[in-house]
Amino acid sequence: MKSHLFSRGQKAALRGACLFGCWLVMAIRCDGAQRIYMQSTGQDFKAIVIADKPSGAARLAAEELQHYLSKVTGGTTWELRVKGVTLPILSDSQTNIPTPAILVGRSKYTDALGIDLQKLDPEGFVLKSTNQYLVIAGNDHPAWTYEVFQERNRLWTTEIVREAGTRVGTLFGVYTFLQDFVGVGWYLLNDPLGEVVPTRKDVAVPAIDRVEAPAFSYRWYKEHPYSLPQEREINRRMRFRMRLGCAAPVWASHTMPFWGNLFGKEHPEYFQMIDGKRLNDWGWTGNNFYGCGRDFCWANPATIRQQVEEMRLYFKGETDRAPWVWVTMDKNTYPIGGNDWAMQPCQCELCGPWVVDPAKDYHASQSDLFAYHLREVAKVAASEYPDKRVIGLAYGPRVKPSRKLDYPKNVLMCLAFVYPATMDNPTERRAHDELMAEWLEKVRVPSVWLYTDIFRQIPFLPLALPHAVAREIQRYKGKVGGFFFSHSYCPGYDDLEVYLATQLMWNPDQDVEALIERFMKELYGPAAPAVRETYAYLESLWVEAVRTDPPRDDKGQAKYENILHFDWNITFRARHMWTKVFTAEKLFKAVTLMESARAIAAKHLADTRDDLPLMRVQRLEEKIRASWTEAARISYDRMLALQKAAMGPALTCPRLDDTVVLDGSLTEGAWSRAFKGEMTNIADKGPRPACATRLSVWRDAEHLYFGVLCAETNMQALTAETTTQTPSPAVWKNDNIEIFLDTLNDCESYFQIGIDVAGQTMMHRWLSPNRKDAAFNAREIEAAVRKQEGQWIVEARIPFAVLGGAPSPAARWGVNMVRNRPPKGGETEQRYGWFSNPKGLYHVPEDFGRIAW
DSSP states (O other), rough: OOSSOOOHHHHHHHHHHHHHHHHHHHHHSSSSOOEEEETTTTOOOOOEEOSSSSOOOHHHHHHHHHHHHHHOOOOTTEEEEEEEOOEEEEEETTTSSOOEEEEEEEOOHHHTTTOOOSOOOTTHHHEEESSEEEEEEOBTTSSHHHHHHHSSSTTTTHHHHHHTTTHHHHHHHHHHHHIIIIIIIIITTTGGEEEEOOOOOOEOOOOEEEEEOOOSSSEEEEOTTTHHHHHHHHHHHHHHTTTTTTTTOOEEEEEEEEHHHTTTEEEEEGEETTEEEEOSSSSSTTSSSTTTTOOOOOTTTTHHHHHHHHHHHHTTGGGGGHHHHHHTTTTTEEEEETTTTTSSHHHHSGGGGGGGOTTTTTGGGTTHHHHHHHHHHHHHHHHTTOOOEEEEOOOOOGGGGSSSOOOOOOOEEEEEEGGGGGGGGGHHHHHHHHHHHHHHHHHHHSSSEEEETTTTSSSOOOOHHHHHHHHHHTTTTTTSSEEEEEESSSSTTHHHHHHHHHHHHHHSSOOOOHHHHHHHHHGGGGGGGHHHHHHHHHHHHHHHHHHHSOOOOOOOOOOOOGGGGGTTHHHHHHHHIIIIOOOOOHHHHHHHHHHHHHHHHHHHHHOOOOHHHHHHHHHHHHHHHHHHHHHHHHHHHHHHHHHHHSSSSSSSSSOOOOOOOOOSOOOOOHHHHHHSEOOOOOGGGOOOSSSSSSEEEEEOOEEEEEEEEEESSSGGGOOOOOOOOSSSSSSSSEEEEEEEEEEOOOOOEEEEEETTTSSSSEEEEEEETEEOOTTTOOOEEEEEEEEEETTTEEEEEGEEEEEEEOOOOOOOOEEEEEEEOOOOTTOOOOOEEESTTTOOSSOOOOSSEEEOO
């Protein structure tokens, strides 16, 4: 039997519908309603006019204006697209230019109007209407040619930026006009779903008279490190549309990693001295090519002379010297910055007088030393290059300004220590404000690094910081030159703060709540209230947590700069985040809110055939569901760990009533009847242990005893640096053993005890893997260390009283013992334990072994 897709009646109805649709489209196209006109005169614009030889920015701006005006005045009726008004782009060399017209960039017409674009600020523009023209023209740099804008790989990362900054005022003017007067918006940095183009029958241009430039000359977002090539291509244009950029790329970073390769072998005197040895073994050796963790002999006259020579090369344009460091820096500002993670200052006699004791104030330990180096280089710069400057980086051990020296007028400082993620805590806010005030009083600050990526290395973390970022930008208007945003590893959750940042860096006087409302309505349509509530809820979870429990340093201090101590500790922070802040139970509310948003957006699609709000809702909902799933997984893993801690196998520690003398010999009878084990679990997937490590454990009524025999093939190379640091010496720097005890068996809190080959002891109590008990200060540990041929021995006695009391017969504790063996004779560092976390981490109590009594 032959079947038909449509019946005869259905076909007739379909033909009628099509005819009605075509009639409606024709009516829209022919009713004369589509217009772009001057409100004051009622006359339609006839053309877009550019110079016969326009700047690259002006030519691209004209094309963008033409494209979006056509797109706005177009429309959709059912599935049929209506063509919008497309204004022709004409050259000012043509005769009989029709008016009114839109003048884009400098041309003979703007000259005739007396508009002097050279007087504008860099990146600035004029937006002005007359009876015949709408003028959109800016201060464009000729280096930004039209061809450069078409290239995929050169924007933002080449000598173009170094030469011209982003002096593309005409382009910024067009995007401002489209945003403020036409309603076009760009809300997501690397996603085409972030473009919002309204459909309008006409565009009425009111009387305008504006001269505008960004409030902050430096507005830079570091690209997400895992972005796809297609996302980078979107990002390339979206950065301009969201008006990111820099009048001049004045910033500082780790600018000296090439020193190891160029000078390491021939000039060891340039490099820091630690324990009498110059650390010049990088770059030229093939190891540690970028010098991470290596520093310089900053006060050495030889180092300063070489720095001066590098400065001369830089100002002469010798960018091949260090192309990836120098090529995008403002050619009038020479950057000086130490290597990343260079925490120890040089110990030579030249640097020593300038160094503050790191144990007393790590974040000021090298401030005076670095300021001295900057001052000496700046003296030469002032003499030889009076119109140029030197810029340093306040980072790590140079976070605080110099107390001994003033900064010369030709020295700038980039501040790299600002963490909006913690600014909702009053203690951190106060400490941050005090330090910023001190810096701003002493030196000019062209840029501040905003570390919005802190905590965001944790995959799926639903961290939203819109108000914290907005406040940080608004409070420093007129005080700093601008901001560099470190990238986010959680794109999606940072979309709102990126939008707020781009808007407020241009004009910080805008109302934040109004901007948020625009972001929500334009992207999510009728689902905006539910999405806004979702963002607000996620933000409230973090704000509540950081206000009451800020990150702390080793001494329990809750100051903002101490967050640096936790930057490497991703695994520990992740566990805390998922079990305390963003738990599965808490995130379920966000999931339900997004389900509501999706239902609203789906109904909107059914009613209007507008699928964009739904697509954007689904994009965010996928992120939140992934976060919820991750939180649930962590909760489930923790439940399993607690079950294992309560019911899993445990080793039995014998109770003995023997008396022993702590002398490091392990010869008494109790040690022969103790539990015995061997440390064979390798940390960090390192090599098999080069030397055996055997341990013994037993108890009496009041003490817990540990004995460890550490075989050693190179006794002369043992690391045994002594220190006066109190209350806990840094024993982890030496050959040492560490003992971890989870006495509550809760896979959360635990004690950490360290004993090194020099006989020094330390003890900490951890409330969780990322928070120490600041009030804990136990000194009752007794230990003896003995060195013998081919081995060293630790004998330790720990009172149960300092561990919270003796265990009950049915109790079980979490326990681990580890040995740290620093490099010896060309070997790599070795770390191995009785029990070992699969990732080689010690502070993971759910992976401890268990011991029963």
